[in-house]
Amino acid sequence: MSEQLLQLTAEPLTPEAFVAFGEVIDHRSATFFMINDGRTRRYHDLAKVETLGEEARTLISIFVSQPVQMPLELAFLERHPLGSQAFVPLHGERFVVVVAPAGDVIDPDQVRAFVTDGRQGVNYRAGTWHAIQSVLDREGEFLVVDRGGVGHNCEEHPLALRVVLK
Numbered sequence: 001m002s003e004q005l006l007q008l009t010a011e012p013l014t015p016e017a018f019v020a021f022g023e024v025i026d027h028r029s030a031t032f033f034m035i036n037d038g039r040t041r042r043y044h045d046l047a048k049v050e051t052l053g054e055e056a057r058t059l060i061s062i063f064v065s066q067p068v069q070m071p072l073e074l075a076f077l078e079r080h081p082l083g084s085q086a087f088v089p090l091h092g093e094r095f096v097v098v099v100a101p102a103g104d105v106i107d108p109d110q111v112r113a114f115v116t117d118g119r120q121g122v123n124y125r126a127g128t129w130h131a132i133q134s135v136l137d138r139e140g141e142f143l144v145v146d147r148g149g150v151g152h153n154c155e156e157h158p159l160a161l162r163v164v165l166k
């Protein structure tokens, strides 16, 4: 039996809409305190880095990704059970975010699609199902913070998806 194609329209990303999946990394919606003799605003602790399991450690990487074409056709979502994963654009790149709540089965009714505004990053909570990075418009460079260590930390869940922008 062919798998049902799930069609989604990407909504503008907001911290409130994303709360079930992790955090939106965006200083514009955050508080700060002054440091460096009043020269720097520190927008502190914007997202929770999770690193679980044997020899777990935090990795800082750079992803340079080619843009996706819309509508975005996806065949699976993935999850990282042993750690969070954050993506922060380095040059104002917009990207598409597709997520579903953690759990061993994905309920199609709970899958959500978002589009960022170029100033936002995301931090997927450990176990949150998500599409692989999907940058729009042009080649994108992202700072990525996620988990290294022993153990398998990337699982896929087949799901036929088509995502459109409004």
Ligand SMILES: NC(=O)N[C@@H](O)C(=O)O
Pocket (backbone or CB within 6 Å): 078, 085, 130, 131, 132, 133, 154
């Ligand atoms: N595999 C990898 O490092 N990246 C993916 O997890 C992704 O979410 O893009």
Ligand code: NI
Pocket (backbone or CB within 6 Å): 078, 080, 085, 130, 132
């Ligand atoms: Ni991932």
